[in-house]
Amino acid sequence: MTLRLGYGTNGLTDLRLDDALALLADLGYDGVGLTLDHMHLDPMGPDLAARTRRVAARLQELGLGVTVETGARYVLDPRRKHGPSLLDPDPEARAARTALLVRAVEVAAALGAHAVHCFSGVTPPNTAPDTAWKRLTEALAPVLDAAERTGVPLAIEPEPGHLLGDLAGFHHLRGLCGDPEPLGLTLDIGHCQCLEPAPPADCVRDAAPWLRHVQIEDMRRGVHEHLPFGDGEIDFPPVLAALDALGDSGYAGLTVVELPRHSHAGPELARTSMEFLAGHRPPGR
Numbered sequence: 001m002t003l004r005l006g007y008g009t010n011g012l013t014d015l016r017l018d019d020a021l022a023l024l025a026d027l028g029y030d031g032v033g034l035t036l037d038h039m040h041l042d043p044m045g046p047d048l049a050a051r052t053r054r055v056a057a058r059l060q061e062l063g064l065g066v067t068v069e070t071g072a073r074y075v076l077d078p079r080r081k082h083g084p085s086l087l088d089p090d091p092e093a094r095a096a097r098t099a100l101l102v103r104a105v106e107v108a109a110a111l112g113a114h115a116v117h118c119f120s121g122v123t124p125p126n127t128a129p130d131t132a133w134k135r136l137t138e139a140l141a142p143v144l145d146a147a148e149r150t151g152v153p154l155a156i157e158p159e160p161g162h163l164l165g166d167l168a169g170f171h172h173l174r175g176l177c178g179d180p181e182p183l184g185l186t187l188d189i190g191h192c193q194c195l196e197p198a199p200p201a202d203c204v205r206d207a208a209p210w211l212r213h214v215q216i217e218d219m220r221r222g223v224h225e226h227l228p229f230g231d232g233e234i235d236f237p238p239v240l241a242a243l244d245a246l247g248d249s250g251y252a253g254l255t256v257v258e259l260p261r262h263s264h265a266g267p268e269l270a271r272t273s274m275e276f277l278a279g280h281r282p283p284g285r
Contacts, residue, residue, distance in 0.1 A: 002243075002244055002245070002246055002247030002251070002252075003240065003243050003244040003246075003255055003281070004030040004031060004065065004253070004254050004255065005029050005030055005031075005254070005255055005256075005257070005274065005277060006024070006029055006030060006031035006032050006033050006064075006065070006066075006067070006254040006255065006256040006257070007024050007027075007029050007032060007033065007256060007257045007270050007273065007274075008032070008033035008035065008069065008215070008256050008257060008258050008259070008260065009032060009033065009034050009035050009037075009040050009069075010033075010035040010037070010069065010071060010072070010258075010260040010263075011257070011258070011259040011260055011262055011263055011266050011269065011270075012263060012266040012267070012270070013037070013039055013040070013263040013266075014263050014264065014266060015266065015267070016039075017034075017039070017040045017041060017055065018058060020032075020040070020266075021058055021059065021062055021064060022062065023267055023270060024062075024064065024270065025062040025063065025064055027270055027271055027274050028274060029064070029270075029274065030064070030065055030254065031064050031065030031066055031067070031114075031254040031256070032059075032064050032065075032066050032067075032254075032256075033066075033067050033069045033117070033213075033215070033254065033256035033258070034055075034066050034067070034068055034069060034111075034113075035069040035070070035071055035072055036068060036069070036070060036072060036075065036104055036107065037072035037075055038072075038074075038075060041055055041107070042075075043075065043100060043103050043104060043107065044075060044076075044100075048103075048107070049110070052107050052110045052111060053110065055111060056110060056111045056112065059111065059112075060112075065113075065114060065253075065254055066108075066111050066112070066113045066114070066254075067108075067113055067114045067115050067116075067117060067155075067213050067253060067254050067256065068104050068105075068107060068108040068111065068113045068115070068116045068117065069116075069117040069256075070100065070101060070104050070116065070117060070118045071117070071118075071119065071260070075100070076096055076097065076100060082121065082122075084096055084097050085097055085120070085121025085122065086098065086118075086120055086121050086135065086136050086139040086140065087120060087121045087122070087123055087124060087127070087132050087135050087136060087139075087163060088121075088124065088135075089124055089127070094135060094139045095139075097121075097139065098139045098140075098142055098143060101116070101118055101140075101143040101146075101154075102142055102143055102146045104116050104118075105143060105146040105147055105150055105152055105154070106146065106150065108150070108152045109150035109151070109152050113152060114152075114153075114212065114213065114252065114253040114254060115152060115153045115154070115155040115184060115186075115212040115213045115253060116147070116152055116153070116154050116155065117155050117156075117157060117186045117213050118143070118154065118155075118156055118157070119156060119157045119158075119159040119162055119164065119186075120136050120156065120159070120162045120163045120164035120169075120173075121162055121163065122161060122162055122163070123162075123163045129163075132163050133163070133172070133173070133176060136163060136164070136173065137173070137176050137177055140154070140156075140177070140183075144177070144180050144182050144183055147182035147183075148180070148181070148182045153182050153183070153184040153212045154182055154183055154184060154212075155184045155185055155186040155211075155212035155213040156170065156173065156183070156184075156185065156186060157185075157186035157187075157188060157191075157213075157215070158170055158185075158186075158187075158188070158191060159188075159191070160191060160194055160195055160224040161224065165195070166191075166195060166196060167185075167187075167196060167203065167206070167207060170185050170210070174210070184210050184211065184212030184213070185207055185210040185211055185212060185213075186212065186213040186214070186215060187203065187204065187207050187211055187213075187214050187215070188214075188215040188216075188217075188258065189203075189204075189214070189215065189216040189217070189219075189234065189239055190215075190216070190217045190218060190219030190226055190227070190232070190234070190258070191219070191224070192204075193218075193219045193220070193221060193232065193233060193234050194219050194220070194221065194222065194223065194224050195222070195224075199235075199238070200234060200235075200238075200239045201235075201238040201239045201241070201242040202242075204239065204242035204243055204246070205242055205245075208246055208249040208251065209249060211246065211249075211251050211253070212251075212253055213253050213254065213256070214243065214253065214254065214255040214256065215255075215256050215257075215258040216239075216243075216255050216256065216257055216258065216277075217229070217232075217257060217258050217259055218230065218231050218232030218233070218234050219232045219233070219234065220232050220233045221233060226258055226259055226260060226261060226262075228259060228262065228269055228272070228273070229272070229273055229276040229277070230276065236276075236277075236280040237280050237281075237282055240277065240280055240281050240282065241281075241282045243255055244281070244282065257269075257270070257273045257277075259273075
């Protein structure tokens, strides 16, 4: 079986990181989507290298794989959610986000992570599309250099409402950047249900050559709300079959449950999510 399940720490923010990792290992998860945030391996805090070594040792002890995620809401600016972004009008602000992503790549390399996840950000008001895309490609250049240097791919996520909001946007960015090897894709299954023209299982197959990270949850068409499994509209057996077949295209990463607004019930949802996904795998899997 190539489907390797993880759970995102952005859905376990009420737990200490060590407790969250132990919980996931006990529940049978193969890995973790580790969001660098003030409560979980703070990328802005002191002694980052030493703290990263301790987390790497704990992951190895528990037998957990890891993908580093960078969607922390207020890690750079305590007043602006996800600010500053790679599209910020202020060059110094964009540089701060770039520096954080480069640091995330270095942390990921020390952890032995499969990839580093990121997203573009929302286009600022009164910004022309060509300007926004130029800012994005320029801001990502040092991150892609770090990814090439360390061998840890960057996996950018199409996020509804962002400049790079769908799979077509990913391919547009790929073209603008000259299709660099370190630039990969994070595919969120719920986002496919929300806005992609093709069914989620088809999105998995279409995206396979560029996939470096997968996130999964339930969702409804046209509504960007991450839902526990069974509360949305996704037909999961075909999706899980498509994910299980990704090994044929060389995908060796994780499929991470993404429920960032449900930390209050995180331990229970981690358990029921594993039960749901195990129960909806194709026969014989």
